[in-house]
Amino acid sequence: MNKLQVAIIEDEVPAARLLHSMVSRLRPEWEITVLPGSVDEAVAWFGEHAHPAIIFLDIQLADGNAFDFLSLVHPTSVIVFTTAYDRYAIRAFAVNSIDYILKPVDETRLLDAIVKYETMQRTVNGLPDDYMDTLLDTLQHKEKRFRTRFLISGVDRFWSLQVNDIAYFYSENKVTFAVTRSGQEHIIDLSLNKLTDQLDPDRFFRANRQIIVCIDAIDHAEPYFNGKLVVAVRPPYKSKVTISEEKLSAFKLWLNF
Missing domain, CATH: 3.40.50.2300 (Response regulator)
Structure with a gap:
């Protein structure tokens, strides 16, 4: 055979x-x-x-x-x-x-x-x-249409949160949060995995399991331990945003696209 x-x-x-x-x-x-x-x-x-x-x-x-x-x-x-x-x-x-x-x-x-x-x-x-x-x-030729806004539910009202206003998304205790450029946080009813498929990859990068960052939110990146990078974002994230050695080439390609 x-x-x-x-x-x-x-x-x-x-x-x-x-x-x-x-x-x-x-x-x-x-x-x-x-x-x-x-x-x-x-x-x-x-x-x-x-x-x-x-x-x-x-x-x-x-x-x-x-x-x-x-x-x-x-x-x-x-x-x-x-x-x-x-x-x-x-x-x-x-x-x-x-x-x-x-x-x-x-x-x-x-x-x-x-x-x-x-x-x-x-x-x-x-x-x-x-x-x-x-x-x-x-x-x-063909481009996928990516998400442009999210419906946010408040105590007594709803409003639309524009993706262009979001600096990064992070996950904590299985809850996803969107952080705006002004530092406001909103709960998003989607996992980071699903968000990755819906966000424009020219603008958003899955840094690690906890966070997706927007290109406009990145202040700088610097070397870290074991071949990793640590990325500073605006507004500041509560802990270090690290890029693993395995994702490093993809991250650099994304920054330079």
Whole structure:
């Protein structure tokens, strides 16, 4: 029986090795090829080899991005996006690409993507004819509409809180709070996980499990212990806002976008 062919296209060598190790552990019977994380080299490889069944494709490559690669190759493969920057992942998910995985890759999340692919293979007769064209169009053009306001309930009235007025969101004892630029706090009836999907990722970043910060609220960042960063925000947060070493590259990319 032929082994299922899988390709990993990732420009960060440690991330490529980690993903290869995880996929090998979850599906040891698959044959996995790790390609250089550049558009030119990946295009050249696809010109000389049969297209694999699955491509784990990083959005940001050394000399371009996933759109550049896909538009040149038009692979017949199922695409699983891997990215440290979730604006693109949201777009890919919206057009029902098989799945996306945010970096650093979580093995449980990776297994979910693999099982989803295997289920599709059993129940669906191939990819839609317009799969790649739709995917390319979405990556290039279509923007997700993000939340612009929240309905806030007071003792005797309701009012609308504009997202543009919010400096950051934080979670405490399973309650989510929005903190405005003036320092006012309001309870929001959504978890940080759900807020992450609804907020514009160009403006908001999930710093850690406790807080989502707005780009306009950041005063500065400085090195911290164990490769972390600590971020100063306005108005000040009650404790240190830390960025882990694993999220550092995504945070810097976000600041520089």
